[in-house]
Amino acid sequence: MQYDVIIIGGSYAGLAAGMPLARARRKILVIDGGQRRNRFAQHSHGFLTQDGTDAGAIAAKGREQLLAYDTVHWLEGKASSAERTEHGFRVQIEGMESLEARRLVLATGVVDLLPDVPGLAERWGSHVFHCPYCHGYELNQGQIGVLASSPMSMHLALLLPDWGATTFFLNDSFEPDDEQLEKFKVRGVRLERSRIARIEGGLDLIMQDGRLVKLDGLFTATRLEMASPIAALLGCEFDDGPFGRTIRTDLVKASTVPGVFACGDAARPGGSLPLAVGDGTMAGAAAHQSLIFGGY
Incomplete structure (x- = not known):
């Protein structure tokens, strides 16, 4: 089965990326390993309409709303690698068969080194x-x-x-x-x-x-490491910051590899839930438009 878009990472940025694609009735797959960066914090603050809400509850509600669209599929697992194919990209999931999509959105997150x-x-x-x-x-x-x-x-x-x-x-x-x-x-x-x-x-x-x-x-301040090697395996370029590397993207969250978009903490210095949601929304919309107009 080939999807229009595979989103790797099902936390806030990945969920937000899925929403414009789902509303455009595109066939998408979200692959999630269940390791939110803010899983150690009980509450989320500073996110408009959700200030003080349980951080896990926000993610759970986002997943529920996204899966209400019948073109959205969810896979619990870890994407171990990805490569370009003639028609898009192939993603390998640990212990499973590989899956293919025309576009990729990387919402893979980071690991904090204390x-x-x-x-x-x-x-x-x-x-x-x-x-x-x-x-x-x-x-x-x-x-x-x-x-x-x-x-x-x-x-x-x-x-x-x-x-x-x-x-x-x-x-x-x-x-x-x-x-x-x-x-x-x-x-x-x-x-x-x-x-x-x-x-x-x-x-x-x-x-x-x-x-x-x-x-x-x-x-x-923590040192940051990529939580996944996939961006590097695909050949994405990175920006080096004072606390670690981030995936280089343009204003619409397109990476330096055509057809690959990146959002969330892996693709911006710093990071917060509202910024992840905003970036994810942009990445999802841009991925959709690239299916129609090409480019990126």
């Missing part, structure tokens, strides 16, 4: 976050920490005083210069140069000098 601090990973999504716009308000202007992973972490540290009293834990990642120190002073950011030995309790930071620092929330 700083190596004992106790940090266990609190990811509940007490440790990456986005103040998603999680800052709920800290109720309490005690906030920023764990530096590189000089780029300054950006977070200078943002977060709008959400609470902010301490910047340098953790030997870099030493601010005089100009940077002045910026911290203006924003009221306190600097902490002792390393974090481990994290205990809710969010109790045990410092290497033995002190205990209690926080209401801790933010850190």
